[in-house]
Amino acid sequence: MILKASQRSNAAQLAAHLLNANDNERIEVHEVSGFIANNIPGAFKEAEAVAKGTRCSQFLFSMSLSPPAHERADIAAYEDAIARAEERLQLSGHPRVIVFHEKEGRRHAHAVWSRIDSQQMKAVNMAFYKDKLTGLSRELYLEHGWQMPDGLIDRKQRNPLNFTLAEWQQAKRLKQSPQEIKTTLKECWATTDNQPDFAAALERKGYALAQGDRRGYVAVDWQGGVYSLSRWLNQKNPTLQSRLGERTALPTVDEVKARHSQALLNSVRVGLEQIKQKYQPRLVPLKQQRQDMIAQHQGERDRMKAKQDERWQQEVVQRQARLSRGLKGLWQRLTGRHQTLQQRNDLSTLDALKRDQQQRDDLIYAQLQERQALQNKLDILHRQRQQEVAAFKDTLFAHVPEQSQQPVRDVFAQIEQKRKYRSQHPIISLDL
Numbered sequence: 001m002i003l004k005a006s007q008r009s010n011a012a013q014l015a016a017h018l019l020n021a022n023d024n025e026r027i028e029v030h031e032v033s034g035f036i037a038n039n040i041p042g043a044f045k046e047a048e049a050v051a052k053g054t055r056c057s058q059f060l061f062s063m064s065l066s067p068p069a070h071e072r073a074d075i076a077a078y079e080d081a082i083a084r085a086e087e088r089l090q091l092s093g094h095p096r097v098i099v100f101h102e103k104e105g106r107r108h109a110h111a112v113w114s115r116i117d118s119q120q121m122k123a124v125n126m127a128f129y130k131d132k133l134t135g136l137s138r139e140l141y142l143e144h145g146w147q148m149p150d151g152l153i154d155r156k157q158r159n160p161l162n163f164t165l166a167e168w169q170q171a172k173r174l175k176q177s178p179q180e181i182k183t184t185l186k187e188c189w190a191t192t193d194n195q196p197d198f199a200a201a202l203e204r205k206g207y208a209l210a211q212g213d214r215r216g217y218v219a220v221d222w223q224g225g226v227y228s229l230s231r232w233l234n235q236k237n238p239t240l241q242s243r244l245g246e247r248t249a250l251p252t253v254d255e256v257k258a259r260h261s262q263a264l265l266n267s268v269r270v271g272l273e274q275i276k277q278k279y280q281p282r283l284v285p286l287k288q289q290r291q292d293m294i295a296q297h298q299g300e301r302d303r304m305k306a307k308q309d310e311r312w313q314q315e316v317v318q319r320q321a322r323l324s325r326g327l328k329g330l331w332q333r334l335t336g337r338h339q340t341l342q343q344r345n346d347l348s349t350l351d352a353l354k355r356d357q358q359q360r361d362d363l364i365y366a367q368l369q370e371r372q373a374l375q376n377k378l379d380i381l382h383r384q385r386q387q388e389v390a391a392f393k394d395t396l397f398a399h400v401p402e403q404s405q406q407p408v409r410d411v412f413a414q415i416e417q418k419r420k421y422r423s424q425h426p427i428i429s430l431d432l
Contacts, residue, residue, distance in 0.1 A: 007058035011044035034095025047114040056123035105372030
């Protein structure tokens with residue numbers, strides 16, 4: 001399994017993360033040991049208080065354990081990995097917490113230790129802990145017969161956690177020929193006789209009327225091109241002024257470009273919203289199915305626990321019945337029968353513990369497989385939507401000039417930031 005770790009401070013934040021029910025479908029506190037407190041916030045506060053007697057600021061060591069998505073890892077496998085990591089990191093005997101998280105059909109664990117040796121009042125040196133855990137991770141993959149990720153086989157093949165998008169390949173934007181531009185502008189001029197009508201005619205063709213600096217009156221296309229009307233219409237400035245009015249009453253070229261940029265952003269947002277709405281009806285039933293499945297799985301676990309508890313009580317009574325009291329019990333002790341029966345009870349108790357844990361592991365594994373099947377449907381839906389967004393983006397950048405691309409890039413950058421956040425805080429959502 002993949003082992004990732006870090007030295008930590010901010011005990012309250014880490015406790016909140018481990019107990020965060022918003023980002024996890026199920027949380028199980030498996031162990032809180034070595035602390036006086038019996039809960040995670042209290043245990044971490046205790047570790048922080050002990051650390052104040054030292055110079056150590058990062059007094060916690062947090063490790064996550066993630067087995068392959070479609071492989072079975074029982075409780076014993078996690079406990080074995082934690083014990084071996086603990087030994088290599090020289091944290092044996094240190095207070096620790098173990099928590100299991102389940103989300104999107106996968107199960108992983110977190111183990112957190114106090115780094116402070118309370119006897120010597122100093123922190124354990126965590127030198128080369130990444131290399132140590134990488135080596136242990138390789139061993140675990142080999143021992144379990146799991147297919148090893150490329151990143152563990154060769155460090156150079158490891159994929160980064162945060163991908164930076166490559167430069168979008170710029171397609172050649174469609175351009176009108178000079179003759180087509182002149183024909184369009186002259187057609188607008190010939191079919192109107194005042195400034196409002198002329199400006200409206202230009203707007204329908206993708207242009208806007210603006211004041212130039214040295215060129216008097218200009219038309220600005222949606223791609224940012226500026227065309228002097230006196231030159232393209234073969235009209236002198238007095239003629240233009242008589243029909244179009246004072247040049248200073250018109251917006252500047254920069255103002256028109258800003259307006260076009262905003263209109264382009266609105267168009268992009270409308271397109272993205274349409275893609276979102278297209279996939280929303282397919283998402284709703286899957287979200288409902290997810291909620292129903294979570295409730296169903298929790299019910300199955302609760303019923304199993306109730307049955308196991310009932311059976312455990314019955315077996316305790318049966319084991320106790322083997323040990324007699326009074327004179328008969330004294331005779332059992334004198335003859336050694338009591339010791340034999342006690343050993344038999346101890347073995348029976350151990351077998352019962354292993355049996356119950358195996359039943360829990362079997363149920364959890366079966367539920368994870370069912371949850372993964374649902375997650376596969378969600379992943380397919382998400383990939384389809386991402387492909388459609390990418391195609392829409394390519395279409396835009398095939399036509400938007402480079403000087404107008406930055407605002408559009410910012411919109412898609414926001415989508416990418418949300419995608420990265422979802423990958424770090426998995427939730428079932430296709431919101432853009």
